[in-house]
Amino acid sequence: MALEKITQVGGRGVYVPGDDLDTDRIIPARFMKCITFDGLGEFAFYDARAFAKAEGHPHPLDDQRFTGASILFSGSNFGCGSSREHAPQALYRFGIRAIIAESFAEIFFGNSITLGMPCVVMSGEDIRSVAKLIESDPAAILTLDLTEKKLSIADMDFPLTIAAHAHEALVTGKWDAIADLLEGLDAVRTRAATLPYMAAN
């Protein structure tokens, strides 16, 4: 299965501030009553967006200045909580193609990489600096360069980090593990036969 090599993500940015933005926040459980991921995009951050609207100021994802943004910025421990792949699926289907945060929860991170959606880490200070730049010029095009491990906006570069294995998987086009796993089926059977609780089957 040949997958796209993801070395760069370009696009406009949107900043959703906050730490510990959990997967219930990213997609409330009531929208997981589905048997496909189709149409989940509209439910991304549903309640937070509805609250903001009710309070008379748009949520960043509904702020027209940021419409069409594809790089999402946030705080630390992004995506904590439930293992629901519905969360990264909703963001992806909303149009997000990369997430930049101070840190990520582990399951969310893995789920996102498997979709080919890079999750990269930048310092809180740099994220806030970029957020200011986006705020002053929402049309600015950002370039997330995984090869150079930097984010560029206007004439500024910001360093970023990404777990080595995820980086490798993205830039070599191996972010979905299924092909690699299928190649090992003989070894799987051999290993399973050594385990009494598996061998009994």
Next chain:
Amino acid sequence: MSQTLLDKVWATHTVRILPNGATQLLVGTHLIHEVTSPQAFGMLRDLNLKVLYPSRTFATVDHIVPTDERAEPFSDDLADAMIKALRSNCAENGITFFDLPSGKQGIVHIVGPEQGITQPGTTIACGDSHTSTHGAFGAIAFGIGTSQVRDVLATQTMAIHKPKVRRINVAGKLNLGVYAKDVILHIIRKLGVNGGLGYAYEYGGPTFDAFTQEERMTVCNMSIEGGARVGYVNPDETTFEYLKGRPYSPKGADWDAAVIRWKATASDADAHYDDVVTFDAADIAPTVTWGINPGQAIFINENVPFPSEVPEKDRATAEEAIAHMLLKPGAPIKGTKVDVAFLGSCTNGRLSDLQEVARYMKGRKVKSGVKAIVVPGSQGVASVAESMGLAEIFREAGFEWRGAGCSMCLGMNPDKLVGGQLCASSSNRNFKGRQGSPTGRTVLMSPLMVAAAAVSGEISDAREVFDIR
């Protein structure tokens, strides 16, 4: 020697190292439910792949099942489509399904142990972050996403990196009225909601040695709330005693051989840990959350913190929490009015949880105006509780006695908070909107503290309400 249980299980389940350095890890036992599996089966169909070991996947239905009117079709069309999809996916692929009519249905993390499917020294995966529960048996158990559910169905393996291990000791003995739930809330409060990132938590020490198997499950269940994807306790006689005679437990000579193997999987006395943390059980008091993540917790006699008092990095979240919870900084949490009391979930919906509460509820009444529900974790738990007379005690006291499922832990079925109701909950997450109402408020606590809240109509110290001294 010098190995942890995680090292040993990892070694026996490693198939090979993938080109990107990840381990292709054999997943011996795969558990599935209706929310995170239908898309995975869809992906299999798209890729023209089959389930490799149908006999090593077990299914149940838990998140969307109504707990009152359980006749099908469900009134919610989407929920009805989900149970039907699971039923047909299991039938087409030869997967055992603990369906509603089986008498064995329940929350996946309660059904696995109850059936004896969860065993020491094994690897377990499920598309559900509370899969860490099964670590209480000395299994390495992961919550996974739906694409990984596909991977496990098709290859019985997943690509994963070996975590570091943090040993968490709880020394000494818990005080009366302090429970396993308080222990894990305290650990998360102290180590942080992301303190476990990259770690598996190995829980041990005298408090864990003394815990029942079900208490160990309560702690392991919430490992993920501390950022640790895996949590486990080394298997011992308590574990073997629990498993003996269960439907899927080994029998006869196989049992004896299994116990010998299981004992050998425990961490060696001189095992190397990447980190060690020790708590004193005597320092832990009944704990409740005041905020919107499980780390925002205080002892029942403490006051709601001022955001200005918390470390600067946590301040914005604290302010958001205070605004959502409508609590007053500096004021006691005790005395906060409660609208709903929820007793259940994969954290605290087991028989021992219900027994402990029933013991104190006998002859007591739920305060007028409080909606109190008991949702047994499985049909198995429900039927034993009914035969022991527990259901009757709860009904007498004014609790609604419901059918098994996840229910109000996450409000995917009709059991939801309404508006800004405040719920005293024995569940695991107090995220904004978690219990089905965007403005709903959740206060996490032990089952007995839920009962105390139900009786008094406010957040209370169960030791006072039930005169525990």
